[in-house]
Amino acid sequence: MKKLILALAATSMMTSAAFAEEIKIGTILGYTGPIESLTGPMADSAEMAMKEVTESGKLLDGSTVTSVRGDSTCVDSAAATAAAERLITSDKVVAIMGADCSGVTGAILQNVARANGIVMVSPSATSPALSTAEDDGLFFRTAPSDARQGKVISDILNDKGVKSVAITYTNNDYGKGLAESIQKNYEATGGKVTISAAHEDGKGDYSAEVGALAQAGGEVLIVAGYLDQGGKGVIQASLDSGAFDTFVLPDGMIGDSLPLAIGDALNGSYGTVPGTDSKGAEIFDTMAKEKGIKTDAFSAESYDAAALIMLAMQAAKSSNSNDFKDKIMDVANAPGEEILPGELGKALDLIAAGKDIDYVGATAVELIGGGESAGNYREILVDGQKNTTAKFR
Amino acid sequence: MTDFLNAVVILLNFLVVPGLVYGCQLALGALGVTLIYGILRFSNFAHGETMAFGTMFTILATWFLQSNGISLGPVPTALLAMPIGILAAIILILGTDKLVYRFYRKQKSTPVIYLIASLGVMFFYNGLIRFIIGPDDRIFTDGSRFIITAREFKEMTGLDQGLAFKMTQGITIAITVICVVALFWFLTKTRTGKSMRAYSDNEDLALLSGINPDRVVMIAWILTAVLATIAGTLYGLDKSFKPFTYLQILLPIFAAAIVGGLGSPIGAIAGGFVIAFSEVAVTFAYKRVIGYLVPEAYEPEGLVQLLSTDYKFAVSFAILVIVLLVRPTGIFRGQTI
Numbered sequence: 001m002k003k004l005i006l007a008l009a010a011t012s013m014m015t016s017a018a019f020a021e022e023i024k025i026g027t028i029l030g031y032t033g034p035i036e037s038l039t040g041p042m043a044d045s046a047e048m049a050m051k052e053v054t055e056s057g058k059l060l061d062g063s064t065v066t067s068v069r070g071d072s073t074c075v076d077s078a079a080a081t082a083a084a085e086r087l088i089t090s091d092k093v094v095a096i097m098g099a100d101c102s103g104v105t106g107a108i109l110q111n112v113a114r115a116n117g118i119v120m121v122s123p124s125a126t127s128p129a130l131s132t133a134e135d136d137g138l139f140f141r142t143a144p145s146d147a148r149q150g151k152v153i154s155d156i157l158n159d160k161g162v163k164s165v166a167i168t169y170t171n172n173d174y175g176k177g178l179a180e181s182i183q184k185n186y187e188a189t190g191g192k193v194t195i196s197a198a199h200e201d202g203k204g205d206y207s208a209e210v211g212a213l214a215q216a217g218g219e220v221l222i223v224a225g226y227l228d229q230g231g232k233g234v235i236q237a238s239l240d241s242g243a244f245d246t247f248v249l250p251d252g253m254i255g256d257s258l259p260l261a262i263g264d265a266l267n268g269s270y271g272t273v274p275g276t277d278s279k280g281a282e283i284f285d286t287m288a289k290e291k292g293i294k295t296d297a298f299s300a301e302s303y304d305a306a307a308l309i310m311l312a313m314q315a316a317k318s319s320n321s322n323d324f325k326d327k328i329m330d331v332a333n334a335p336g337e338e339i340l341p342g343e344l345g346k347a348l349d350l351i352a353a354g355k356d357i358d359y360v361g362a363t364a365v366e367l368i369g370g371g372e373s374a375g376n377y378r379e380i381l382v383d384g385q386k387n388t389t390a391k392f393r
Numbered sequence: 394m395t396d397f398l399n400a401v402v403i404l405l406n407f408l409v410v411p412g413l414v415y416g417c418q419l420a421l422g423a424l425g426v427t428l429i430y431g432i433l434r435f436s437n438f439a440h441g442e443t444m445a446f447g448t449m450f451t452i453l454a455t456w457f458l459q460s461n462g463i464s465l466g467p468v469p470t471a472l473l474a475m476p477i478g479i480l481a482a483i484i485l486i487l488g489t490d491k492l493v494y495r496f497y498r499k500q501k502s503t504p505v506i507y508l509i510a511s512l513g514v515m516f517f518y519n520g521l522i523r524f525i526i527g528p529d530d531r532i533f534t535d536g537s538r539f540i541i542t543a544r545e546f547k548e549m550t551g552l553d554q555g556l557a558f559k560m561t562q563g564i565t566i567a568i569t570v571i572c573v574v575a576l577f578w579f580l581t582k583t584r585t586g587k588s589m590r591a592y593s594d595n596e597d598l599a600l601l602s603g604i605n606p607d608r609v610v611m612i613a614w615i616l617t618a619v620l621a622t623i624a625g626t627l628y629g630l631d632k633s634f635k636p637f638t639y640l641q642i643l644l645p646i647f648a649a650a651i652v653g654g655l656g657s658p659i660g661a662i663a664g665g666f667v668i669a670f671s672e673v674a675v676t677f678a679y680k681r682v683i684g685y686l687v688p689e690a691y692e693p694e695g696l697v698q699l700l701s702t703d704y705k706f707a708v709s710f711a712i713l714v715i716v717l718l719v720r721p722t723g724i725f726r727g728q729t730i
Contacts, residue, residue: 171703195678195696197701197702197703198701198702198703199702200703203638203641205411205415205632207407207411207412207415207673208411208672208673208676208677208702208705209702209705210407211407211408211411211673211676211677211678212676212677212678212696212698212701212702214407215403215407215677215678215679215680215681215682215696215698216678216680216696217681228529228530232530233632233633236632236633240538240557240559241406241407241411241543241557242406242542242543242544242555242557243407261530261532
């Protein structure tokens with residue numbers, strides 16, 4: 001009997017020793033390039049989650065997680081693909097936290113992640129095109145698709161009883177994708193889009209654009225542009241010629257400078273920007289501050305992306321992408337006990353004990369469709385030359 | 394009858410007034426380009442940046458005046474500050490001439506060398522402007538914004554359609570008229586102006602008759618600096634000052650100068666309006682205008698828009714290409730390029 005127990009203990013020790021491994025996760029972000037100011041804090045936040053899990057010692061019987069950084073450059077697909085290839089083949093990462101910009105994310109997904117069967121969780125790629133991209137169930141994102149923003153804006157319009165709108169968008173992937181998404185959602189709910197016309201950024205004169213928009217008509221003008229670029233020019237020209245009085249401002253148009261520049265005439269316009277009033281956001285900010293991380297846009301999403309990867313591993317009892325890819329949706333969504341930032345150790349315990357969890361995290365994660373954040377938006381109302389929060393959606 | 398008036402008001406508000414103002418701004422810019430082409434015989438690519446430079450100093454002076462509580466009431470303070478901007482532009486442009494262009498004049502370089510040199514000057518100005526005021530958008534309009542707003546117009550006339558007329562639009566048109574009249578008076582009535590025209594028509598003959606070429610060149614540069622600063626400031630007042638847009642506006646300005654006929658001042662003005670109105674008119678949606686003019690049953694479903702506004706620049710370049718093919722000297726018989 002004694003021998004048997006000893007043998008059992010020995011085998012169990014051996015198995016646990018065999019399971020504890022050094023897990024590597026690739027943190028592929030554009031450390032150089034157009035959003036390099038954001039990616040530092042994004043990577044730090046993701047690595048904060050990995051450290052938290054490692055220190056808890058509860059992932060897959062005491063496995064450690066380390067991050068291997070790769071540069072996506074945000075714009076150069078070839079460079080991003082090469083970086084991802086290197087991480088997977090020579091560094092042997094088992095999952096990718098990234099990439100950041102929509103273009104390179106799609107490139108890595110198609111050329112590297114699918115070929116090697118590696119899970120990718122992007123914190124910041126928002127292009128609606130990624131929702132329908134072939135991904136073999138490997139691609140997830142903690143950032144909402146702009147398709148979601150289109151839905152939110154459509155809801156706001158319907159709530160306010162707006163029956164017809166005109167849309168103008170900045171002539172790039174962001175503007176076009178967002179404009180199409182707004183139009184699709186709004187028309188599906190019976191709204192009428194009188195015109196959807198592009199405008200170029202950096203021009204001085206927008207009277208021709210506004211002329212066309214005004215003739216098409218509409219109760220409000222949706223400006224899917226940038227607040228310090230053409231978007232502002234279009235609004236100014238519309239107000240000057242009396243073409244439109246009320247504007248709808250998606251996330252690219254939300255900033256303190258716009259209401260100040262336009263003045264009182266913008267009061268009463270409304271818009272949306274990603275944001276949540278959940279407790280998680282506050283906790284995450286405090287945690288980051290303690291670690292000396294300066295949080296910025298998409299930092300919280302990065303923490304959540306890394307956390308989801310590790311929680312899914314625990315749920316699948318494996319660090320193999322093919323095993324845990326199906327678990328990401330399970331740990332992210334209800335039912336189960338809600339998990340906030342800083343509670344990753346507790347979550348790992350619960351999963352190990354066979355209980356369900358619902359990862360809420362820093363951005364109130366809720367994955368929908370093909371595995372993208374449902375997206376929480378702050379509805380903005382411009383009032384007294386300031387952006388004020390009307391409510392959360 | 395009211396339907397007809399409504400249709401007219403729509404056209405005025407969205408087509409005629411913006412087109413007129415944009416045309417004035419282009420015409421003033423094209424006048425500067427055409428003057429340099431007439432006297433120095435090269436296309437001055439640094440012209441857009443000269444506009445931005447003069448405007449920048451106007452803005453700096455405006456800020457100074459504003460901080461001292463000086464204003465012109467309903468009229469923008471920038472008008473008071475403009476002489477400072479003009480002075481700065483003159484100093485800059487004469488300095489550039491002394492350091493850069495005079496060297497090539499002594500060498501008797503071909504126009505294409507001047508053109509490349511002006512490109513270099515453009516990049517230098519570009520950097521200088523960003524160094525002093527930065528690349529950001531600056532709004533420096535003050536005073537009252539409108540002469541008449543769309544709403545006031547509706548209440549006044551009882552029509553359904555409004556007609557807005559901005560203070561800056563009124564000022565642009567008024568100043569352009571003054572500048573053009575003054576320039577033509579100068580070119581046709583004064584001795585210096587006549588000597589400039591003589592120099593432009595036939596350089597050798599002018600030199601033989603004792604015209605001082607250095608003086609002619611200097612006055613041409615001064616006039617260009619004045620026109621550029623005025624054009625730039627008016628443009629900045631009407632829209633907003635962003636250095637990058639002054640690089641962009643260079644293209645329509647050149648189109649205007651070439652369409653009108655390079656070297657011909659009347660051509661520059663005509664070209665400015667041709668380019669401005671074609672950009673607005675071809676991309677305009679005529680739906681509601683037609684809606685007012687025809688019986689309700691015939692009101693068009695679509696927008697009745699010839700081209701989407703994306704093709705705005707394409708319109709001015711199409712006109713440019715056609716003019717160069719059919720009439721290379723431009724509408725008013727300027728010099729061939």
